[in-house]
Amino acid sequence: MRLSGLAATPQSLGLYVLAAHRMEPRSAxxxxxxxxxxxxxxxxxxxxxxxxxxxxxxxxxIGQEFPYPSRITADHVLRRAASDTPFQxxxxxxxxxxxxxxxxxxxxxxxxxxxxxxxASLTAVRHSRRPPSAPPSPPR
Numbered sequence: 459m460r461l462s463g464l465a466a467t468p469q470s471l472g473l474y475v476l477a478a479h480r481m482e483p484r485s486a487x488x489x490x491x492x493x494x495x496x497x498x499x500x501x502x503x504x505x506x507x508x509x510x511x512x513x514x515x516x517x518x519x520i521g522q523e524f525p526y527p528s529r530i531t532a533d534h535v536l537r538r539a540a541s542d543t544p545f546q547x548x549x550x551x552x553x554x555x556x557x558x559x560x561x562x563x564x565x566x567x568x569x570x571x572x573x574x575x576x577x578a579s580l581t582a583v584r585h586s587r588r589p590p591s592a593p594p595s596p597p598r
Contacts, residue, residue, distance in 0.1 A: 459471070459487060459530055459532070459533045459534060460530060460531075460532065460533055462524065462527050462530055463488070463527050463528055463529075463530035463531075464527070465527040466527075467527075468523065468524060468525045468526075468527065469489075469523075469524040469527050469530075470521070470522070470523050470524065471489070471492075471520070471521065471522040471523075471524070472519070472520075472521055473492075473519070473520040473521075473522070473534065474517065474518075474519050474520075475517070475518045475519075475520070475536060476500075476510065476511050476514040476516070476517055477514050477516055477518070477536075477538075478513070478514055478515070478516060479516050479538050479539065479542050480497045480516055480518050480538070480539040480541070480542045480543070481516075481518045481536045481537065481538060481539060482494070482518070482520070482536065482537060482538075482539045483520065483522075483534045483535070483536055483537075484534075484535045484536070484537055485532075485535075486522070487530055487531055487532045487533070487534060488524065488526075488529035488530040488531045488532075489522050489523060489524035489525075489529070489530065490522060490523045490524070490525070491522075492520050492521070492522040492534075493520065493521050493522070494518060494519070494520055494545055494547075495519045495520065495521050495547040496517065496518070496519035496545065496546055496547065497516070497517070497518045497519070497539075497542075497543070497544055497545040497546075498516070498517060498544040498545070498546065499515050499516055499517075499542075499544070500515050500516070500517055501515075516542060518539075
């Protein structure tokens with residue numbers, strides 16, 4: 459990380475640690491506070507990952523930003539976290555629905571208003587075309 463201190467642009471770190479337990483950096487080393495984006499046991503991975511993770515069944519993924527690389531003072535030193543609590547970051551992505559490049563909600567509102575106006579017009583036309591009712595006949 460000390461080499462990144464010579465960078466002219468902001469830096470970001472994605473650190474993946476395989477260990478017997480959940481791990482955490484001892485300090486921010488001149489960047490923003492490190493954040494855990496994943497922590498959990500691997501289960502029983504097969505193949506090359508299984509060989510790599512043998513005896514180190516816990517994966518901790520850490521992200522960190524360095525807006526001012528010149529402030530990086532050291533390399534990360536990791537320590538065991540207070541607990542092995544699993545964590546998985548969830549990212550929600552909201553997208554505006556569009557129809558032919560136009561947001562769908564104004565089209566939906568316009569269609570509902572058009573439907574309401576059409577229904578009201580048809581009702582008014584039907585009432586105007588009814589023959590007038592006959593006046594009540596006088597009593598005998």
